[in-house]
Each structure stands twice: as C-alpha cells, then as structure tokens.
Amino acid sequence: MIYFDKVTKRYGDMAALEEVTLSVAPKEFVSIVGHSGAGKTTLLKLLLAEERPSEGAVFFESIDVNDLPSSALHHYRRKIGMVFQDFRLIPNKTAYENIAFAMEAAGRTDDEIASDVPYILELVNLADKAPLFPDQLSGGEKQRIAIGRAIINQPDIVVADEPTGSLDPINTYEIVEILKKINELGTTIIITTHNKGVVEAVGKRVVTIDRGRLVRDDAEGKYVL
Amino acid sequence: MKWMVVKRVLVGGGKNFVRGGAVSAATVLIMTVTLAIISSLVFLSALLSFTLNTIKDKVDVSVYFVTTASEQEILAVKDQLEKLPQVSSVTYTSAADALTAFRARHANDQLTLQALDQLGGNPLDASLEVRAKDPSEYESIVSFLEASPALSSDGTSLVDRINYAQNKDVIDRLSLAIQATREIGLAVVVLFAIASILIAFATIRLAIYTAKDEIAVMRLVGASNAYIQGPFIVAGIITGITAAATVLLLLWPATWYAGARTENWFGGFSLAGYYSSHFSIFFSILALSGILLGAFASVLAIRKYLRV
Numbered sequence: 001m002i003y004f005d006k007v008t009k010r011y012g013d014m015a016a017l018e019e020v021t022l023s024v025a026p027k028e029f030v031s032i033v034g035h036s037g038a039g040k041t042t043l044l045k046l047l048l049a050e051e052r053p054s055e056g057a058v059f060f061e062s063i064d065v066n067d068l069p070s071s072a073l074h075h076y077r078r079k080i081g082m083v084f085q086d087f088r089l090i091p092n093k094t095a096y097e098n099i100a101f102a103m104e105a106a107g108r109t110d111d112e113i114a115s116d117v118p119y120i121l122e123l124v125n126l127a128d129k130a131p132l133f134p135d136q137l138s139g140g141e142k143q144r145i146a147i148g149r150a151i152i153n154q155p156d157i158v159v160a161d162e163p164t165g166s167l168d169p170i171n172t173y174e175i176v177e178i179l180k181k182i183n184e185l186g187t188t189i190i191i192t193t194h195n196k197g198v199v200e201a202v203g204k205r206v207v208t209i210d211r212g213r214l215v216r217d218d219a220e221g222k223y224v225l
Numbered sequence: 226m227k228w229m230v231v232k233r234v235l236v237g238g239g240k241n242f243v244r245g246g247a248v249s250a251a252t253v254l255i256m257t258v259t260l261a262i263i264s265s266l267v268f269l270s271a272l273l274s275f276t277l278n279t280i281k282d283k284v285d286v287s288v289y290f291v292t293t294a295s296e297q298e299i300l301a302v303k304d305q306l307e308k309l310p311q312v313s314s315v316t317y318t319s320a321a322d323a324l325t326a327f328r329a330r331h332a333n334d335q336l337t338l339q340a341l342d343q344l345g346g347n348p349l350d351a352s353l354e355v356r357a358k359d360p361s362e363y364e365s366i367v368s369f370l371e372a373s374p375a376l377s378s379d380g381t382s383l384v385d386r387i388n389y390a391q392n393k394d395v396i397d398r399l400s401l402a403i404q405a406t407r408e409i410g411l412a413v414v415v416l417f418a419i420a421s422i423l424i425a426f427a428t429i430r431l432a433i434y435t436a437k438d439e440i441a442v443m444r445l446v447g448a449s450n451a452y453i454q455g456p457f458i459v460a461g462i463i464t465g466i467t468a469a470a471t472v473l474l475l476l477w478p479a480t481w482y483a484g485a486r487t488e489n490w491f492g493g494f495s496l497a498g499y500y501s502s503h504f505s506i507f508f509s510i511l512a513l514s515g516i517l518l519g520a521f522a523s524v525l526a527i528r529k530y531l532r533v
Contacts, residue, residue, distance in 0.1 A: 078447035088442045092244040104233055105448035149446060
C-alpha cells in the first residue's frame with residue numbers, strides 16, 4: 001500500500017532522512033518511534049506530499065506521490081486522514097463544523113454530512129460538544145475531534161503525528177483505544193510517537209528511526225532506543 | 226452540485242466575516258477610510274472642473290464692427306462663426322444695445338455721460354462676443370476671421386478690431402494654468418488612490434495572515450485551492466460592500482454639513498447638491514472599488530499560502 005524506496009531528504013547539507021526503505025501493508029498499525037529530530041515527522045510529510053524527497057521515491061498504491069501534479073494533490077490527500085500533536089482544528093469553526101469541513105472539501109452532500117457527522121461525534125464520545133469552538137474544548141476533546149475529522153471521509157489510511165504528545169495519561173489511553181478501534185474496522189494506521197506506553201498499548205509493528213536512518217523494524221516490537 | 230459548492234463558499238465567507246470580530250472590524254475601518262479618500266478625490270475633481278469652467282466662462286473674444294456694417298452683415302458673420310466646431314457660443318450686441326449698456330454702467334458718472342452727449346450720435350460699435358469651447362482655441366478662431374475677412378458690398382472690411390491681442394497673454398496663461406492644474410490634479414488623485422489602495426491591501430493581507438494555519442489545515446484535509454480561497458474572497462467582498470455602504474451613508478450628513486459652510490467659498494459649488502445629483506456615480510464607484518479591492522486583495526494575499 002505504501003512504499004518508501006531508498007528515500008533521502010536533505011535540508012541544505014543536513015540529511016533529515018537517509019536511504020529509508022519501508023513498506024506498509026493495508027490494515028496494518030505501524031508505530032514509528034525515535035528521538036525528537038530523528039526524522040519521524042519528515043517521513044509523514046513526504047507521505048502527505050508536503051515535502052519532496054531529495055532522492056528515492058514514495059509510492060502510495062503503486063503511484064509515485066512525487067509525480068502527482070499540484071492540481072491532483074487535494075484528491076490524493078483525501079485518501080489520508082491526518083492527526084497532529086497540536087490538533088490543528090480550525091479555530092473559528094465549531095466541533096461539528098471542523099468535522100463537516102473535511103466532508104464539504106471532499107464534495108459530499110448536505111444530507112451525507114447531516115447523517116455522518118453526528119455518527120462520528122458519537123464514535124469519539126463528543127456528541128454533546130458539537131456546537132462548541134476548539135478553545136472551549138479540552139486537549140483530549142480537541143484530539144478526538146481531530147480524529148473524527150481524519151476518519152469522516154473513510155480514508156484508506158490514518159496518519160497521526162505524535163497524537164498523544166500534548167495529552168495526559170487518561171486522554172492518551174482514550175486516543176490509543178480509538179485508534180485501535182479504527183484499525184480493527186480495517187483502516188491502516190501509522191503513528192509517530194516517543195511515548196513508550198503508547199507503543200506498548202498498541203502492541204503492533206514498531207519501526208525505529210535514529211538520526212534519519214531506519215534502524216529497527218519489528219513485527220510486534222517494543223520501544224527500544 | 227455546483228450550486229452546493231457556491232452556497233457553501235458564500236455561507237463560509239459570511240461566517241468568516243462575522244466570526245472575524247475585531248479583525249473584520251479593523252479591515253472594514255481601513256477600507257472605509259480608503260473609500261472615503263477615493264470619494265473625496267471625486268469631489269476634488271468635480272470642484273476643480275467647476276472652478277476651471279467658471280474661469281473659462283469669463284474668457285471671451287469680442288469682434289467689433291465698423292459703424293457702417295449692417296445688422297444683416299454682422300449676423301452673417303455670426304452664422305459663420307457658429308458653424309466653427311471650436312466655438313461654444315456667439316452673442317450679438319448691436320450698437321444701440323452697447324450704448325444702453327454703457328449708459329447704465331456709467332449712470333453715476335455724469336462727466337462721462339456729458340462727454341458722450343457732446344459727441345452726438347452713437348460712437349459705439351456693434352460687436353460679437355465669441356466664446357470658445359476651450360481657451361486654447363481662441364487663436365484659431367481669430368485666425369479664421371483674419372484669413373477670411375468679412376467684407377461689405379463696397380469691398381471694405383466689416384471688422385473694425387478684435388480684442389484678442391490685448392487678451393492673448395491672459396488667455397495663454399490661463400490655458401497653461403488650466404492644463405497644469407488638470408495634470409497635477411490627476412497626478413494627485415492617482416497618487417492618493419494608489420496609497421490608500423495599498424493600505425487597504427496590507428490590512429487584508431494581515432487579516433489573512435492570521436488565518437494561515439487554518440489554510441494549511443484546509444489543504445491537509447484535501448480542500449482544493451478554489452474551495453479554500455472562496456470564503457476568503459467572499460469575506461473580502463463583504464468587507465468592501467460594508468465599507469462602501471458606510472461611506473455612502475456618512476457622505477449625506479458630511480456633504481450637507483460641509484457644503485453649507487463652503488458653498489460661498491467654493492464660488493457656488495454645492496457639495497451636498499453635487500452628491501445627491503451624482504449619487505448613482507458615487508454608488509457605482511464606491512461599490513465597485515470596494516468589491517474589487519476586497520476580492521483582489523484577498524486573492525493576492527491568500528495565494529502565497531496555497532503553494533505546495
């Protein structure tokens with residue numbers, strides 16, 4: 001489904017990633033671990049086509065992401081649900097509107113939005129928070145809204161960049177449980193984290209990156225750094 | 226499907242504007258000042274034209290005829306002059322009318338009137354007062370009269386004298402002044418308009434800068450560039466329309482108040498009268514400027530955040 005073929009990404013003289021080769025199969029749950037600055041976020045940016053590799057290629061369903069013209073990028077990104085450590089909700093939209101926006105952007109009808117958004121809000125246990133704006137929500141609630149937004153268009157894959165980085169242990173546990181549930185329903189999940197508890201709670205494949213290089217890839221690995 | 230997208234963009238733009246709060250209010254305020262400057266430049270331009278036309282109306286060239294010239298002969302010259310494209314009007318004053326006007330003008334000057342009586346008869350000539358459409362055209366009118374002199378039946382010239390030579394210096398200087406005032410006035414208007422438009426642009430750019438993270442999120446959830454831009458452009462247009470409406474409303478009391486105090490000073494030019502008689506022009510200029518300024522500034526400001 002996803003294949004990084006000897007991908008190197010340099011910023012000036014500094015290599016953020018060096019010759020990383022990695023494949024992810026459909027329905028997998030992959031945790032990418034590493035210290036801050038190891039290259040985890042760069043890996044995700046390359047997958048989202050926010051950055052272009054200096055060398056190598058990134059394939060998504062056999063399509064070289066770098067070959068996509070700018071005009072096709074938004075179609076490509078609709079296949080990927082993104083979750084960020086800092087939530088990145090639109091501040092002047094309510095919880096409901098933040099989730100609905102992803103559907104509107106994908107050209108879904110008002111009827112579809114009216115039926116799907118309440119369902120997703122129920123799924124992330126935030127049905128009663130629908131009319132609230134992001135600054136009226138707690139960190140855990142914001143992240144659950146962000147997950148709702150990421151999955152509303154039923155993407156092939158959900159990519160979460162340090163999704164629990166700003167959360168307390170209870171909210172972290174809730175987020176991990178939601179992501180596991182989404183994975184069980186058949187969606188591929190890739191998360192980056194340096195939280196040992198998260199990796200162990202997930203208990204699935206662990207890819208370790210250190211100073212831009214892929215150093216470990218364990219099918220049911222543990223957090224080893 | 227397309228209508229659904231248009232509806233969402235319009236609703237999104239409206240919500241952006243309302244939820245923008247202080248930022249929206251500040252942008253409207255700056256745009257209001259910009260449009261107020263543009264409308265004051267329209268007034269300035271009108272006042273300039275009014276003043277120049279008033280001065281131009283005071284300039285003419287008089288053609289005096291010999292006392293032997295008959296009224297029919299003079300009226301024939303008048304017809305010829307009226308056919309010239311550069312002539313605005315020709316007024317005939319008979320010798321008798323000239324004498325009556327002279328007596329009326331010197332009613333309190335008994336010495337002059339006695340001298341006139343001692344001369345006997347009417348020493349004044351009949352004349353044609355010629356007004357050109359533009360002061361710079363007097364020379365060509367005089368050239369026409371000199372090149373094809375009006376002759377009486379005995380072959381002598383009907384024209385006694387033309388006062389152009391005495392007025393030439395004044396007319397030339399006035400033509401130059403009018404031309405310079407027009408050019409400088411236009412330059413000032415363009416300069417002020419550009420300066421105020423740049424300020425409005427900068428404000429809208431600043432308003433969109435505050436939304437750059439929001440734009441990045443929209444891109445990441447798969448929104449197309451057009452779908453991201455749409456609501457910002459709509460919000461820009463709403464800002465422009467609100468500012469234009471504010472200026473149009475404020476101009477009523479402002480022109481009424483200022484007009485009452487400046488009408489005499491401006492030589493009879495009424496600001497309120499001009500505003501009410503040209504309201505449709507003000508409405509068109511301000512509404513169009515507001516809409517174009519808001520939309521164009523939004524498109525330019527958001528473009529840099531849409532680059533991949």
